Amino acid sequence: MTNEDIFKTFLDDPLLIEKGYIKKEMVGKLKIIEQSEIKLIEVIRIAINSNMNQETENVTSRKINQYLNK
Amino acid sequence: MIIERIELNNFMCYAGKNSFEFKEGINVIIGDNGYGKSKLYDAFYWVMYDQVFVPEKKEFQNTRSVKSKIISDKAKHEAKDGSLSTSVSITFHNLEKDEVFILERKYAVNVKDSRILESNDSEFTVMRKELSYLNAKLISDEEEKRKIVFRILPAQIKDYLWFQGEQVESIIDFNKQDTLTRAINVLSSISRYDELKEIAEAAAKSGNKEYDKEVKRLSKDGDRSDQLENEKERLEEAIETLGKELKEAKDNLSIAEGKCDDLLNKIEDAQKVAELQQKKKSVLGRLEELNDEINEEQISFHKKMFRNKWVLKGTESLHSEFSEKYSKYESIKLQLAEALRQEKESEEEVLKKLQTRLPLDVPEPIYVQRMLDEERCLVCDREAKKDSEPWKRIKELIQRHDKYSHKHVGKQLTKQDFSNDFKKLYQNGLSLTHRISDIDEDIAETLKKTTGLNSKIRDAGKDLKAIDEEIQKLLSDTSLSEESARNIINEYSIQNKYVKDFLDLVSKISQKLEFNKNNLRSVNEQLKSLITGEIPKWLIEKKDVLNDFELIASSTRDRVFNNLIMQLEKEANHHYEAMTAGNKSIRGQIRLRKLPNGNYMPEIIDGNGNPLLGSNTSNLILVKLAAIMAIISAKTSTGNVDLYTLITDAPTSVFGEDYTIGFCKTVSKVYRQSIIMSKEFYKNETLKNELLTNRDIKIGKVYLITPTIPESERANRHDLSTKISVLN
Numbered sequence: 178m179t180n181e182d183i184f185k186t187f188l189d190d191p192l193l194i195e196k197g198y199i200k201k202e203m204v205g206k207l208k209i210i211e212q213s214e215i216k217l218i219e220v221i222r223i224a225i226n227s228n229m230n231q232e233t234e235n236v237t238s239r240k241i242n243q244y245l246n247k
Numbered sequence: 248m249i250i251e252r253i254e255l256n257n258f259m260c261y262a263g264k265n266s267f268e269f270k271e272g273i274n275v276i277i278g279d280n281g282y283g284k285s286k287l288y289d290a291f292y293w294v295m296y297d298q299v300f301v302p303e304k305k306e307f308q309n310t311r312s313v314k315s316k317i318i319s320d321k322a323k324h325e326a327k328d329g330s331l332s333t334s335v336s337i338t339f340h341n342l343e344k345d346e347v348f349i350l351e352r353k354y355a356v357n358v359k360d361s362r363i364l365e366s367n368d369s370e371f372t373v374m375r376k377e378l379s380y381l382n383a384k385l386i387s388d389e390e391e392k393r394k395i396v397f398r399i400l401p402a403q404i405k406d407y408l409w410f411q412g413e414q415v416e417s418i419i420d421f422n423k424q425d426t427l428t429r430a431i432n433v434l435s436s437i438s439r440y441d442e443l444k445e446i447a448e449a450a451a452k453s454g455n456k457e458y459d460k461e462v463k464r465l466s467k468d469g470d471r472s473d474q475l476e477n478e479k480e481r482l483e484e485a486i487e488t489l490g491k492e493l494k495e496a497k498d499n500l501s502i503a504e505g506k507c508d509d510l511l512n513k514i515e516d517a518q519k520v521a522e523l524q525q526k527k528k529s530v531l532g533r534l535e536e537l538n539d540e541i542n543e544e545q546i547s548f549h550k551k552m553f554r555n556k557w558v559l560k561g562t563e564s565l566h567s568e569f570s571e572k573y574s575k576y577e578s579i580k581l582q583l584a585e586a587l588r589q590e591k592e593s594e595e596e597v598l599k600k601l602q603t604r605l606p607l608d609v610p611e612p613i614y615v616q617r618m619l620d621e622e623r624c625l626v627c628d629r630e631a632k633k634d635s636e637p638w639k640r641i642k643e644l645i646q647r648h649d650k651y652s653h654k655h656v657g658k659q660l661t662k663q664d665f666s667n668d669f670k671k672l673y674q675n676g677l678s679l680t681h682r683i684s685d686i687d688e689d690i691a692e693t694l695k696k697t698t699g700l701n702s703k704i705r706d707a708g709k710d711l712k713a714i715d716e717e718i719q720k721l722l723s724d725t726s727l728s729e730e731s732a733r734n735i736i737n738e739y740s741i742q743n744k745y746v747k748d749f750l751d752l753v754s755k756i757s758q759k760l761e762f763n764k765n766n767l768r769s770v771n772e773q774l775k776s777l778i779t780g781e782i783p784k785w786l787i788e789k790k791d792v793l794n795d796f797e798l799i800a801s802s803t804r805d806r807v808f809n810n811l812i813m814q815l816e817k818e819a820n821h822h823y824e825a826m827t828a829g830n831k832s833i834r835g836q837i838r839l840r841k842l843p844n845g846n847y848m849p850e851i852i853d854g855n856g857n858p859l860l861g862s863n864t865s866n867l868i869l870v871k872l873a874a875i876m877a878i879i880s881a882k883t884s885t886g887n888v889d890l891y892t893l894i895t896d897a898p899t900s901v902f903g904e905d906y907t908i909g910f911c912k913t914v915s916k917v918y919r920q921s922i923i924m925s926k927e928f929y930k931n932e933t934l935k936n937e938l939l940t941n942r943d944i945k946i947g948k949v950y951l952i953t954p955t956i957p958e959s960e961r962a963n964r965h966d967l968s969t970k971i972s973v974l975n
Binding site: 178182183186187189190192193196198216217220221224225227228229234237238241242245246 | 435436439440442443445446447449450453454785788789792793795796798799800802803806807
């Protein structure tokens with residue numbers, strides 16, 4: 178399973194739309210290789226890529242923190 | 248990567264040089280028991296893992312343990328002084344990259360004076376060839392070799408691709424609830440979702456901690472905040488503990504439910520056995536009563552010989568004979584009495600006559616005696632010489648008295664008088680005679696009762712035999728024993744109670760958990776109310792984003808897993824239907840049932856969705872195989888597992904010939920390449936022809952292997968080798 182596949186399964190979660198993070202029509206347009214302005218989507222992207230690169234949990238947490246503290 | 252060839256040199260029963268070529272599709276090695284199928288499986292396994300299966304120990308052992316046993320007996324027998332070796336090489340072809348890997352394992356010993364000097368270890372070499380560039384490289388780095396082996400067949404999926412028939416049970420073990428879940432984890436990417444879930448949980452925890460710190464910093468009442476923080480910490484700990492308890496309770500509930508389900512399949516049979524045993528007990532009781540009754544009747548029968556005078560049966564004539572004789576006796580007696588009377592009368596008559604001459608005792612006896620002594624009649628004074636006529640006359644006078652006076656005194660009619668005894672006997676006999684006529688009826692009644700009892704005993708015996716046969720058949724069909732049937736019923740009752748208890752426990756813990764969560768919410772609200780000023784928006788947003796990430800990671804993982812389960816269920820049913828298509832028995836459908844602890848268990852259901860009880864062993868094995876195949880086939884789209892070859896030794900032996908063709912069809916669809924060792928095709932010519940001609944089976948190479956010495960005649964294995972014939 179590729180990163181993109183995993184990313185898509187996360188985007189399929191109804192909570193993203195319910196909580197207003199994205200609109201339904203946007204779901205198909207988002208790609209893991211492209212950055213977005215939506216913080217939750219970026220966090221998911223960082224986590225998936227970091228996991229794929231077999232980075233430790235601490236490293237991933239630090240990356241997410243750095244992003245959200247900006 | 249497909250296997251192109253395996254070459255065996257002096258390996259076990261494969262003496263000399265032997266090779267098998269393989270193609271895509273299903274490759275079949277046909278041979279009866281003891282023909283060398285398992286040794287071929289061993290050859291594959293030995294190359295990859297330096298181990299062979301030791302049947303006596305029922306385990307795989309390293310070369311270091313088995314040593315020269317892996318070398319052909321024929322080769323050892325014929326060996327001259329010097330080195331002797333066995334080797335197996337497998338050629339794997341990566342079709343996508345057009346590269347070839349040749350993995351070879353070799354084990355050598357030294358022979359000196361017909362003695363074998365064993366070495367410990369085998370030698371493993373890996374050759375890599377790039378066909379496009381026509382180059383070849385011998386890999387010397389051990390780590391690289393290990394990586395290549397792992398690439399060819401990753402350890403975690405090895406069990407699902409290389410297995411022996413009897414291992415199917417343990418690969419998908421219905422008694423272990425997480426077996427399927429583990430298989431899914433191994434063969435799917437679900438573990439990545441699990442890792443992402445953990446990342447999200449850690450991130451959310453860190454975000455919440457940062458937020459709480461800020462809340463505390465901005466508090467207007469430090470003491471109260473500390474108090475609430477402590478309360479919050481206590482509640483969080485309690486929630487964590489309760490969460491663990493809840494998980495444990497759910498696990499236990501799942502185990503109990505799993506056991507109940509497992510037992511449910513057997514309980515019907517066990518109950519039948521129990522009912523039959525109860526019935527048998529009742530028949531045995533009845534039989535015992537009847538036997539007691541008939542024993543009593545036997546004793547009573549003997550007593551009746553005398554008590555009921557049966558002994559007299561057939562003596563009816565005796566009494567009449569006796570009566571006749573008795574009557575005759577009495578009659579004779581009467582006649583004798585009459586004769587005596589008449590004699591007496593006549594004598595009295597004579598006496599009367601005599602009395603006209605001389606009265607009795609006249610002359611008196613003393614004078615008569617004197618006359619006799621003097622030999623002279625004193626009356627007439629004449630001589631009467633002794634023994635003369637006159638003397639005799641005189642003597643008559645003295646004897647006359649004796650003769651007539653004593654003749655009838657005490658005279659008896661017979662020598663012995665049995666009249667009284669005979670009379671008693673007659674009278675006794677007379678009373679018995681009337682009863683003799685009833686004896687037949689009495690005996691008939693008794694015999695009727697005995698016959699009735701014997702008939703009942705026979706019937707009970709028949710019932711008992713029928714019940715015993717039914718029990719034995721049931722036990723044989725269900726592989727139960729009387730004891731295990733009893734245990735199943737007891738165990739089912741215990742596990743049912745556990746289910747109820749754990750359900751109660753889950754409910755109680757859930758309530759407590761909810762209560763603590765509400766309290767935690769309240770504490771958080773209170774902490775929030777103590778804040779002076781404003782928490783930075785970015786921090787609030789960070790906290791919310793991370794908590795939502797945790798929620799999404801968790802729900803995404805569950806959704807993906809559930810989809811995988813649905814897909815697996817669909818695939819498993821597809822394979823199960825295909826494999827059982829040729830069989831008429833009820834086969835049901837496979838359902839992957841979710842357990843309270845989140846694990847899934849395969850079960851067979853009927854058309855109404857109810858668990859199908861009493862499924863036969865073949866079906867259960869096929870469900871397991873279908874589940875394994877589903878895991879493999881569900882992965883084909885991901886381009887991961889489909890490149891591996893299935894190698895299985897005697898997989899069809901566990902479910903019989905009826906399913907063999909279905910199995911081959913399915914295998915040839917699910918696996919790009921498979922190598923199957925089977926005896927079913929050896930025994931059944933029709934089956935073999937179908938294998939070779941059926942268009943639904945993508946057939947590779949088919950071989951027949953035959954040993955030079957039959958297994959039963961292998962006391963001397965010095966000439967043992969294996970003949971390989973290609974059938975297509």
